[in-house]
Amino acid sequence: MKTSKKILALILVLVMAVAIYGCGSGGNADQASQPAPESSNGGSAAAEQTEEGKEASDPGQEDGMSETMKKIKESGKIIWGTNAAFPPFEMRKGDEVIGVDAEIAAKIAEKLGVELEVVDMDFDGLINALNANQIDFIGAGFTIKPDREEQVLFTDTYFKAVQTIIVQEGNTEITGATDLEGKTIGVQSGTTGDFVAEEYTEDVVRFGNALEAAIDLKNGRLDAVIVDDLPAKLIVEENPGLVLLDEKAADDEEYALAVRKEAVDLKDIINEVLAELKAGGQIDEWVEEYSFLD
Ligand code: GLN
DSSP states (O other): HEEEHHHHHHHHHHHHHHHHHHHHHHHHHHHHHHOOOOSSOOOOOOHHHHHHHHHHHHHTTTOOOHHHHHHHHHTTTEEEEEESTTTTTTETTTTTTHHHHHHHHHHHHHHHHHHEEEEEEEEHHHHHHHHSSOOOOOOSSSSSOHHHHSSEEEEEEEEEOOOOEEETTTSSSSSSSGTTTTTEEEEEETTTHHHHHHHHOOOOEEEESSSHHHHHHHSSOOEEEEEHHHHHHHHHSTTTEEEEEESSSSSSSSEEEEEEHHHHHHHHHHHHHHHHHTTHHHHHHHHHHHHOOO
């Protein structure tokens, strides 16, 4: 009995020693190096411990603030990425970018107490620009889509839209969505209109913006253009000879802003701004205000 108790005690001491040694070396390793971006082994529990250990041993770091938020606070500015050829959401007025998204972007900067910088770029480059840290958020009449959700973090939605079909006035061949089968369809590259067009035809012609597509439609080089309803309405109003079909090209979609996946705190702040704006009916007012003809 006595001997077996002794052995048991010895085993316990050994087990504890191994455990303490394990913890100690783990802790030292964590302090010496930045957390690995991805751990291929060790499991999630180990990863969590590493995170906790790091925070506890690094009191100088702002609590739980995302890299994006730290960058915004340090630089005193937030960078909005858009494609300013999408009225009434964003368009150019001289050097300035104006529109509904511009108003929302200004409110976000105001809430954060920082300057707003805008980068006007190709629509189909926005996601890459975001993930390459060239911009801090996307505001571009940007539709929530499952494949985009894999690459960015969407905020709450702020506007409902639908893909519409523009044709030449008097076109008797295309009077509804099914008539688009196999036709030459113009779109803005990388937009939901682009993806919808692909469902109807292999002959999709891609442009930098929908207005360029509309000009080609006017000139008879395209059979139809597919684009979001509000920009479509403005294009048709400004371009005699083009009309909108009543039938839509796809189901409704919703616009949101988007941030990097890690920027959860920025997303939360943007959601607060959106909630305030929506509650006050402000977004609809801006839609009205910027749906003007020049
Ligand atoms: N809503 C469409 C999309 O997200 C088009 C946006 C745009 O052209 N700015 O793809």
